[in-house]
Amino acid sequence: MLMSLLVVGSVGIDTIETPFGRVENVLGGSATYIAAAASFFVTPVRLVAVVGDDFKREHIDFLESRDIDLEGLQIVKNGKTFRWGGRYRYDLNARDSLFTELNVFEHFNPIIPEAYRKSTYVCLGNIDPVLQRRVLEQIEKPRLVIGDTMDFWIKRKNAELNETLKLMDVLVINEAEARLLTNEPNLVKAARMIIHIGPKIVVIKKGEHGALLVTERTIFSAPAYPLEIINDPTGAGDAFAGGFIGWIAKSDDLSDDNIKRAVIYGSTLASFCVERFSLDRLKDLTHLEIHDRFREFRELSKFDEEVVVQ
């Protein structure tokens, strides 16, 4: 049976400044990065999002070139696409939002096309937890629901978020958000607390420090790829989620061993994503490069059994 993957989230236009350059009006949005990363594993990825009719043809062309199904992409007439501007500081770990114009995203109502309602895998990008739940209400028995969230929802819609978490199988969250959500500094304890709320699998993204996978039965620590040039961290977390769920959907295997592999594919896609601005690196990325980097991740973290010397 062919597995299907549905991605719901934001599609937007970004203006980004990092110590290494500045780009204006480039493609962005959580669903964009997730879908593009996942498209290296499963096609067509089903995308549900909203844009205005100012959304450029070249962006549509790119999404179609990745074989992303756009039936669920709402294009609002006379509407303006969601825009975000951000600046990264010197060490790339902190960023300041320069502006956020929600535009058509403010009244986004995710309507799942009939053809998507039997999606096997569902990936909920970082949107209002109420909307995430509304998506799930329209899907018939998905095999796995993976979701993301952010500090904004943890602080402003905590009760709603907790309800939504109960419906997720996998939560992919960053380190600071995991601590904020649980009020627990120890990440392993924080992950166990999240498992207690609902998701049976928790992946904590730690940026330059890799990722931590915690399930009911296992703990896995994935290294970060030691990139010396990081031009733009935007979308790294979403590319991670896309590579992760893309691999799971492709392999259709929910064993712990395979979820570990998915974490490495997520890390692989994230590591490519940050090499260039916006989604530029994903435009010419090849399967061979993904394969090679997966192997490099193994080399990076592999060590032999001890040799007993007495």
Added chain:
Amino acid sequence: MLMSLLVVGSVGIDTIETPFGRVENVLGGSATYIAAAASFFVTPVRLVAVVGDDFKREHIDFLESRDIDLEGLQIVKNGKTFRWGGRYRYDLNARDSLFTELNVFEHFNPIIPEAYRKSTYVCLGNIDPVLQRRVLEQIEKPRLVIGDTMDFWIKRKNAELNETLKLMDVLVINEAEARLLTNEPNLVKAARMIIHIGPKIVVIKKGEHGALLVTERTIFSAPAYPLEIINDPTGAGDAFAGGFIGWIAKSDDLSDDNIKRAVIYGSTLASFCVERFSLDRLKDLTHLEIHDRFREFRELSKFDEEVVVQ
């Protein structure tokens, strides 16, 4: 040939507060943690340090129980032992020094006993880089010199530290110090800059995020052990250095593969160290526990080759 290991650094008395408890006048000091950790791999570890005659018999007894050679431990008559007090905050990543009384440590002049001058391996704990150099001037052709430093020396004695770095084969340093030393936020680049100064092997300790090894030919990312209970982070970096150099001295193998194993032994000793206050956990630690945890580190970071599903 039997390998010998010389450790030079501080031996002191600590008062420590963490969110999980408070201990007064307990054993501490960089050389203490290094020597105790290394003593699980090579004995006797040769210790050069200074204390006052207020240094308690029970501490001497502990060091002797670990088969640490105390010929190089200077005991200053009517002198007071170095004392430090610190408090760790909620997340254990930040600490405040409450007091530092250098006492006899202020005029420490490391005199290497005749019997130690042919030590094969030398580990320089975090002391004034001028003193570190003075130690090396007294040693005949060591096979490997490993050293540590801290923000204080990076800021106050930068030129002296740079001279000393040229004489080190391995620098074991924490993340913040690596960035401070090189003024480079990217840790891989920072490590390469340090290699350019002198040490051919750089190990960057990242606390809860594990450790990064960079040599001229390889990069290795070691996970942190996912401890849920950390009572006292004091000495973790020194226990790491001790486990690291202890394994290298025991195996006498400087291949990249073996240095990776040493990073895991360092991580292993550090992970035990923080389970209890002061050096308490090292008092009843067994070789079997070390062996088992080394294997757990493998499980933690191991993932299989991908399965090709089309």
